[in-house]
Structures are given as C-alpha cells and as structure tokens.
Amino acid sequence: MKTxxxxxxxxxxxxxxxxxxxxxxxxxxxxxxxxGLIGDLGTGKTAIAKYIAKALGVTETxxxxxxxxxxxxxxxxxxxxxxxxxxxPDGESLLDIGGDEYFEAGGLCVIEWADIVLSVxxxxxxxxxxxxxxxEGERIITIC
Amino acid sequence: xxxxxxxxxxxxxxxxxTAVGIVADGREMLANxxxxxxxxxxxxxxxxxxxxxxxxxxxxxxxxxxxxxxxxITIDEVDLIGVTYGPGLVGxxxxxxxxAKAISFAKDIPLVGVNHMHGHIAxxxxxxxxxxxxxxGLVVSGGHTNIINVKSYNTCEKLGSTRxxxxxxAFDKVARVIGLGYPGxxxxxxxxxxxxxxxxxxxxxxxxxxxYDFSFSGLKTAALNYINxxxxxxxxxxxxxxxxxxxxxxxxxxxxxxxxxxLEFDQKRIVMAGGVASNSRLRELISERxxxxxxxxxxxxxxxCTDNGVMIACSAYxxxxxGERSGLDLDADPSLEF
Numbered sequence: 001m002k003t004x005x006x007x008x009x010x011x012x013x014x015x016x017x018x019x020x021x022x023x024x025x026x027x028x029x030x031x032x033x034x035x036g037l038i039g040d041l042g043t044g045k046t047a048i049a050k051y052i053a054k055a056l057g058v059t060e061t062x063x064x065x066x067x068x069x070x071x072x073x074x075x076x077x078x079x080x081x082x083x084x085x086x087x088x089p090d091g092e093s094l095l096d097i098g099g100d101e102y103f104e105a106g107g108l109c110v111i112e113w114a115d116i117v118l119s120v121x122x123x124x125x126x127x128x129x130x131x132x133x134x135x136e137g138e139r140i141i142t143i144c
Numbered sequence: 145x146x147x148x149x150x151x152x153x154x155x156x157x158x159x160x161x162t163a164v165g166i167v168a169d170g171r172e173m174l175a176n177x178x179x180x181x182x183x184x185x186x187x188x189x190x191x192x193x194x195x196x197x198x199x200x201x202x203x204x205x206x207x208x209x210x211x212x213x214x215x216x217i218t219i220d221e222v223d224l225i226g227v228t229y230g231p232g233l234v235g236x237x238x239x240x241x242x243x244a245k246a247i248s249f250a251k252d253i254p255l256v257g258v259n260h261m262h263g264h265i266a267x268x269x270x271x272x273x274x275x276x277x278x279x280x281g282l283v284v285s286g287g288h289t290n291i292i293n294v295k296s297y298n299t300c301e302k303l304g305s306t307r308x309x310x311x312x313x314a315f316d317k318v319a320r321v322i323g324l325g326y327p328g329x330x331x332x333x334x335x336x337x338x339x340x341x342x343x344x345x346x347x348x349x350x351x352x353x354x355x356y357d358f359s360f361s362g363l364k365t366a367a368l369n370y371i372n373x374x375x376x377x378x379x380x381x382x383x384x385x386x387x388x389x390x391x392x393x394x395x396x397x398x399x400x401x402x403x404x405x406x407l408e409f410d411q412k413r414i415v416m417a418g419g420v421a422s423n424s425r426l427r428e429l430i431s432e433r434x435x436x437x438x439x440x441x442x443x444x445x446x447x448x449c450t451d452n453g454v455m456i457a458c459s460a461y462x463x464x465x466x467g468e469r470s471g472l473d474l475d476a477d478p479s480l481e482f
Contacts, residue, residue: 042365064309067287068233096198098235
C-alpha cells in the first residue's frame with residue numbers, strides 16, 4: 001500500500017460510502033498487498049470486495065467465493081484473489097489449500113472472515129473491521 | 145472394455161469431495177464412490193468438508209481402488225478417463241487432474257477434461273436413460289446457480305448465473321442466522337415443512353426485466369434485519385415460519401426464471417442438477433408451474449445431485465464420442481466458464 005494507515009475509524013452510512021472506501025483501497029493497492037476483512041454476516045464484506053474489483057477494472061462478475069474458498073480475477077490492472085475463508089476451521093487449513101502462495105503471486109488478496117486465518121496472514125496485512133451500528137445500513141469501519 | 149461395453153472412469157476433486165465413478169456405455173452406473181460417504185467414522189463425524197488438498201491426496205488412490213472394486217473391474221478394462229479440470233479450488237482440482245494424467249500415461253488410456261458444470265447436468269443422463277438434449281438446465285448448489293440452455297450433449301449456453309451468493313450458500317447462511325446449523329439446505333427444507341410460507345414474506349429479487357441472473361445476498365441481510373427487529377421488540381421468532389418464508393423467496397425466483405427460460409427458448413423439458421435440486425419445495429413448485437405449460441421436469445436422486453465422479457464419467461464419455469481428447473498438458477482451470 002502506498003498509504004500507511006494509522007488505526008482509525010470511519011463511519012459509512014450508505015452503499016456509496018462503501019464504494020468510495022473500496023475505491024480508496026483499490027487506488028492505493030500494490031501487487032502483493034493483502035487486505036483482511038473482518039465482520040459478521042451481512043456487514044458488507046463482499047460488497048467491499050466487489051467494489052475493489054470494480055475499481056481495479058475487473059470485468060467479470062465477482063460472485064461469492066464461499067464455496068470455492070478463493071476466486072481469481074485477471075481482467076483488472078492487477079490480479080485479484082478474492083478469498084472467503086468462512087468454511088475453514090483455522091489458519092493451518094488455509095496453508096493446506098496453498099492459500100499462502102497467493103500472497104506472493106503478484107496480485108491483491110482480499111480475504112473475507114480474515115479473523116479465522118489471522119495466524120497465517122502476512123505481518124503487513126491491512127485489517128478492516130466492519131461493525132453494525134444501531135442505524136440500519138450504517139457501518140463503522142476500523143482499519144488496523 | 146467389459147462384455148463389449150465401453151468403460152469410463154470419472155474423477156472429481158473440484159471442491160470438498162474426492163469422488164470416483166465408473167460407467168458403462170456412458171450411462172450405466174457401475175460404481176459411485178464419494179469420500180464423505182465412506183469416511184463416516186473419522187474424528188469429525190464426516191461432516192467437516194474435505195477442503196484440504198492434502199485430504200484429496202490422501203484419499204484419491206483408495207477411492208479409485210474402491211470404485212474399481214465396486215464395479216468389479218481392473219484398471220486395464222477402463223477405456224477412458226474423465227476428470228474435472230474446473231471450475232473449483234485450484235489445489236483440489238490439481239490432485240484429480242494429476243491422478244488422471246498419471247493413469248492415462250501409465251496405462252495408455254485416453255483422457256478427457258470435463259467442466260464440472262457440464263458434469264452436474266450429465267448426472268441426469270444416468271438417472272433418466274431416455275433423456276436426450278435439447279433441454280433447459282437449472283444447476284443450483286452451494287457454489288453455483290445457473291440457467292443453461294443445453295443444445296446438445298456438448299453444447300451449452302449459459303443464460304444466467306448468480307451475481308453474488310449461490311442459492312445453496314444462501315440456505316447455509318440463513319440457516320446459521322436462524323440457528324438451524326449445517327448443512328443448511330436440508331435443515332431449512334425440513335423446518336419449512338412445519339412453517340407457514342406466507343407468515344414472514346421476504347422480497348423476491350428478479351433484477352432487470354428479462355435477466356436470467358440471480359441475486360441472493362440481500363435475502364441474508366433481510367433475514368438478519370428481521371430477526372434483529374423481532375428480538376429488539378421482545379417478540380419470539382418462529383424459526384419454521386422464517387425458514388418457510390425464506391425458502392419460498394429463493395425457490396419462487398428459481399422456478400420463475402427456469403420456466404421463463406424454457407418458454408422463451410421453446411424447451412419442453414427442464415433438467416435440474418446440483419445439491420439444491422433435492423429441495424422438496426423446489427421440486428414441488430417447479431413441477432406445478434412447469435406442468436401448467438406442459439413442460440416436463442427431470443432431476444437426479446440426491447446422491448447424484450451433489451458432487452460425484454459418475455457425472456464426470458458420463459460427461460467425458462459424450463465429449464469423447466464427439467472427438468474430444470485432452471493431452472498430458474491438461475491443467476486445472478479454477479475459473480473455467482461454461
């Protein structure tokens with residue numbers, strides 16, 4: 001990443017806000033970056049991944065990778081490896097499927113449910129936590 | 145060859161299952177071995193998905209041997225090897241592809257790479273010996289939701305697919321939200337039978353006019369919102385009603401689009417495949433709606449709905465008959481399209 005994040009919180013109130021945030025991540029992404037998304041079902045992890053893909057210029061439909069664990073997209077300005085480790089029990093099992101090879105494959109890795117595999121993620125992984133607020137549609141995003 | 149019949153061995157390792165099937169003359173099932181159904185005494189009770197490529201590697205040789213035993217043949221009687229080369233998880237696919245290439249090379253048996261999705265459709269050729277293309281295909285599983293215009297054994301056109309979550313995935317996730325657990329599909333199906341499908345109504349998502357694509361991720365959020373609202377208001381949640389309402393919202397859209405596609409492309413038959421094709425409400429509603437238009441419905445039995453090697457063997461057989469051959473340079477393609 002070209003930008004160094006200090007821990008901070010952002011409030012997002014709408015789908016447009018999510019897109020803007022994802023655009024910012026995509027614009028600053030460099031090959032080899034790993035972004036981990038942490039948040040409960042329905043907090044918008046896949047939405048962020050889809051907007052990152054769009055901002056990278058990916059033309060294919062970015063559908064949920066839950067079943068396949070990882071989907072690869074090569075039509076953007078750098079390869080996008082979109083992970084969803086929801087079905088994995090722990091970090092070790094990500095290594096079992098060769099997950100770590102993607103970290104050095106010269107693309108951007110976006111990992112949903114990153115908290116499950118935290119132990120095997122690169123040290124400089126950008127972790128993004130998504131949380132609900134009391135207002136419907138509003139999210140708090142914490143970058144650390 | 146066995147008693148003058150052509151023997152195909154099919155290998156499937158695209159995701160969780162290590163599976164090998166053997167067919168005679170393309171359609172007669174001689175063996176169907178699926179790892180999750182044999183490893184029932186493992187420490188996990190056989191329900192944890194066999195995701196790791198390592199597991200495929202541990203399983204593959206014994207699953208092949210068991211299939212040969214079940215069919216009562218030796219590897220020398222096999223005339224063709226079929227193997228799934230995509231779409232799927234790359235590490236998992238590679239195990240099957242490598243095993244298939246090794247056997248093909250060592251025993252000089254022709255090899256054909258199979259698209260996993262074509263395989264799902266081919267499961268129906270096993271179950272329904274009289275079935276022939278053309279027809280409209282509806283493939284619904286944990287990883288896929290597709291409407292496919294099947295023009296011949298080897299020519300398919302994808303008309304639509306999911307833009308976010310697959311139908312089976314939506315079942316799994318909502319089952320978790322309402323506390324039904326895994327596997328979500330069968331659990332929701334069962335709970336829904338004791339619920340009122342009109343008690344909790346979820347929005348049907350049809351996308352643009354004329355589109356055969358699907359979107360199910362909104363349903364997950366809608367179910368979450370419903371449950372949070374009810375909890376905050378201190379009301380009890382009727383899990384069976386939520387399951388029934390949610391299931392209806394998925395099934396109705398699947399049925400409307402599949403029947404719509406059959407009518408638009410003038411197909412007299414809709415052929416279902418994939419794990420969700422076992423859903424009882426889906427089978428009921430699609431039979432009813434299709435019946436109104438004189439459209440016939442086909443679906444495989446549950447064991448052939450989910451991932452298996454028999455469907456890959458069948459698909460390979462028809463590709464081979466059409467002259468298709470794969471070389472030893474066959475590679476896994478995790479993002480393989482239709």
